[in-house]
Amino acid sequence: MKLIRAIVRPEKLGDVLKALFQAEVHGLTVTHVKGHGGETELVETYRGTTVKMELHDKVMLDIGVSDHFVEPTVQAILQSARTGEVGDGKIFVIPVEKIYRIRTGEEDEAAVTPVTVSP
Ligand SMILES: Nc1ncnc2c1ncn2[C@@H]1O[C@H](COP(=O)(O)OP(=O)(O)OP(=O)(O)O)[C@@H](O)[C@H]1O
Numbered sequence: 215m216k217l218i219r220a221i222v223r224p225e226k227l228g229d230v231l232k233a234l235f236q237a238e239v240h241g242l243t244v245t246h247v248k249g250h251g252g253e254t255e256l257v258e259t260y261r262g263t264t265v266k267m268e269l270h271d272k273v274m275l276d277i278g279v280s281d282h283f284v285e286p287t288v289q290a291i292l293q294s295a296r297t298g299e300v301g302d303g304k305i306f307v308i309p310v311e312k313i314y315r316i317r318t319g320e321e322d323e324a325a326v327t328p329v330t331v332s333p
Pocket residue numbers: 221248249250251252253270272299300301302303304
């Protein structure tokens with residue numbers, strides 16, 4: 215199991231959610247964050263040169279998946295979040311030791327398999 219943590223442009227969130235839905239990835243957490251992608255902007259000050267580190271609004275998606283969902287999830291994000299310009303973001307694939315679904319006590323793969331809720 216992995217936690218896929220993707221940091222993307224806020225304006226790409228709709229496209230990313232659609233791509234994830236089409237890839238049958240349904241469970242996720244979205245957090246609005248601020249981040250910096252490594253670019254440095256030089257700013258002159260009267261004492262010399264300083265480096266300005268500006269923070270940009272980004273959206274972070276956390277998606278817990280079983281192993282066979284890692285590749286389709288990553289591909290869905292790569293294809294939907296890319297503009298080709300600097301600042302498109304990053305995807306981290308993080309090992310997960312254990313997952314529990316609180317309601318049922320199910321563990322691991324069973325805990326990240328969506329349940330169909332009847333109306
Ligand atoms: N090494 C990192 N660790 C944690 N978060 C990061 C890291 N690099 C980038 N981020 C997050 O991703 C956001 C977007 O980063 P950005 O797209 O600039 O990444 P990049 O690797 O520098 O790619 P690019 O070359 O397109 O700029 C940042 O604002 C930050 O929130």
